[in-house]
Amino acid sequence: MVACALLEPDIPQNAGAIIRLGACLGVSVHIVHPCGFVLTDRHLRRAGMDYLDRATICEHRDWPAFQAWRTAAGRRLVALSTHGRIALHDFAFAPSDVLLLGRESAGLPLPVQQSADAVLRIPLAAGNRSLNVAVAAGIAVAEALRQIGDLPRP
Template structure:
């Protein structure tokens, strides 16, 4: 199971996601450019001592990350999706792709996917979206719930 962060900007969010991956077994993929250095004290603090428990892969581009022959079941999380998270059936090896905090995923990437692969997490009508690390946690645990904590 894989989590992909496209151009993450906030080190504390990525640190929280590192900690999440340590607790869930997801592999974390970070797509450059990153809005911080991997040695950032905010990243390290949010991830606590979990960094050694996580497989983190750094990629130059989103295409490089996803066109590796392994990423066969890709889901993009976007507030622009028509399908809610709770209606999606996940495979045993999903790739959950999230965009940068301020802009989300590139339109060109979203346009390359079937509508059924674009997912949104329900929020109140006047709210824009969730914090990135919260959204990733909700999605990751929905996958784990569906797979019955395998």
């Protein structure tokens, strides 16, 4: 099943919104530490509301630990970056993909992007820099689930 991973998130409200997204769409959310907040932060809980208890959250102590898990699990790493060369809608997603999003303040470091199997971008109207990380996660997760036919049905 597609998963979403947050590399060293630094805004608890965005992490809470992404965890809520994961709960609503049935996607696990991986938190790669260190975070800029504790996971019990009131802002995270407020954004995630009661969905936090419904979410599957996996924590990794750091980037090497996350990479070790991903490699052992045979999961493909699909990074999202404003510097991505492949448009999100032109990429063929697979059920084992892990969608990686960077810190709100800095994005994904180049070495992390280079370790990804693919680096995607969400096309934006001319003159715009980037989307909020939670919005980007929602767009990317929905597209991945749509492609593999795994969107939840009412």
